[in-house]
Amino acid sequence: MTNRVYNFSAGPSMLPVPVLEKVADQMLSYKDTGMSVMEMSHRSAAYLEIFNETKALLKKVLDIPDNYKILFIQGGATQQFSTIPLNLMKNGKADYVVTGQFSKKSAAEAKKFGDVHIAYDGSVNNFKHIPTQDELDIREDASYVHLCANNTIFGTEWKYVPDTKGVPIVADMSSNILSKPINVSDYGMIYAGAQKNMGIAGCGVVIVREDLIADHKENIPVLMEYNTIADNDSMYNTPPTFSIYVLGLVLEWIDSLGGLEVMQERNVKKAQLLYDYLDSTDFYKAHSDKDNRSIMNVTFTTPNKNLDAKFVKESIAAGMTNLKGHRSVGGIRASIYNAMPYEGVEYLVEFMKKFEEENK
Numbered sequence: 001m002t003n004r005v006y007n008f009s010a011g012p013s014m015l016p017v018p019v020l021e022k023v024a025d026q027m028l029s030y031k032d033t034g035m036s037v038m039e040m041s042h043r044s045a046a047y048l049e050i051f052n053e054t055k056a057l058l059k060k061v062l063d064i065p066d067n068y069k070i071l072f073i074q075g076g077a078t079q080q081f082s083t084i085p086l087n088l089m090k091n092g093k094a095d096y097v098v099t100g101q102f103s104k105k106s107a108a109e110a111k112k113f114g115d116v117h118i119a120y121d122g123s124v125n126n127f128k129h130i131p132t133q134d135e136l137d138i139r140e141d142a143s144y145v146h147l148c149a150n151n152t153i154f155g156t157e158w159k160y161v162p163d164t165k166g167v168p169i170v171a172d173m174s175s176n177i178l179s180k181p182i183n184v185s186d187y188g189m190i191y192a193g194a195q196k197n198m199g200i201a202g203c204g205v206v207i208v209r210e211d212l213i214a215d216h217k218e219n220i221p222v223l224m225e226y227n228t229i230a231d232n233d234s235m236y237n238t239p240p241t242f243s244i245y246v247l248g249l250v251l252e253w254i255d256s257l258g259g260l261e262v263m264q265e266r267n268v269k270k271a272q273l274l275y276d277y278l279d280s281t282d283f284y285k286a287h288s289d290k291d292n293r294s295i296m297n298v299t300f301t302t303p304n305k306n307l308d309a310k311f312v313k314e315s316i317a318a319g320m321t322n323l324k325g326h327r328s329v330g331g332i333r334a335s336i337y338n339a340m341p342y343e344g345v346e347y348l349v350e351f352m353k354k355f356e357e358e359n360k
């Protein structure tokens with residue numbers, strides 16, 4: 001095998017090696033079809049089997065109840081920022097919890113379509129914090145409450161599901177879906193792009209309670225109608241076939257290891273190693289509040305910007321990539337999704353210790 005680096009990219013990001021090997025193995029001929037998955041008709045028997053198995057595995061792994069529709073969508077999570085209000089803002093009112101860049105963008109987009117109330121604005125503390133139940137100001141007549149379950153850029157994560165007094169929660173789980181078990185019934189809708197923790201760019205997943213998509217605003221683009229996508233089992237038009245296939249392989253990998261309990265155990269162990277080290281030294285500073293730390297995206301800084309840059313430069317030479325923080329935050333960000341092995345985080349922590357010794 002060629003030398004692989006520890007890739008700490010926030011997305012697109014690392015894939016499990018067994019998944020890549022399987023893709024390579026099936027590249028020239030998927031099973032006995034004599035063609036790659038990329039070359040198949042989405043209506044062919046071979047592809048429909050892949051599609052249906054992927055959907056069934058997602059349902060199994062996430063334990064999705066029967067009254068939820070599973071949709072494969074394109075346009076990334078960002079497309080959903082527009083699609084959600086067009087379908088779910090039934091009475092023209094929706095509430096948004098702003099805890100980072102993506103939730104800010106989703107709220108800004110929803111404002112085009114109706115009355116948006118910001119239930120909490122985390123910009124006051126530079127998005128270090130996830131609101132407690134008491135800090136949330138949710139309107140009882142909102143059509144839905146939107147939140148971002150894991151803030152990829154700032155490195156914070158919701159550790160509880162807020163009580164919204166029956167108002168459906170719509171959650172952007174792009175960067176933490178499949179990282180731990182969740183109770184799907186706590187949400188009206190869950191959505192995520194695949195390229196962070198589920199697979200590769202091109203497809204996204206929407207898991208939505210049936211009753212919420214019975215109708216929508218009139219005269220909206222057909223590919224934004226959730227009920228049309230559902231009625232056509234995500235094949236109103238050509239779906240992102242290869243991306244769905246890779247998602248299926250990732251789900252198989254998760255399932256074979258024991259499912260989401262095992263993923264959570266692995267992820268908590270990795271994150272703990274990194275946070276314990278960050279807490280043991282004054283040299284590095286973790287960005288987010290202790291109670292809200294993400295187990296997927298770990299953000300921190302060295303004592304100054306020059307050292308941040310030096311850290312990134314030397315980490316590349318040491319065989320790690322994409323540790324540079326997002327341009328809006330600076331510092332360092334280590335994205336440690338499901339596919340990052342424990343050894344990768346151990347290697348990073350050893351590097352951090354050495355860097356601290358040399359630069360303190």
Ligand SMILES: *Cc1c(COP(=O)(O)O)cnc(C)c1O
Nearest residue numbers: 076077078102152172174175193
């Ligand atoms: C990456 C990300 C997005 C945007 O995803 P695209 O697929 O680029 O549209 C939205 N929300 C969250 C939480 C993300 O991490």
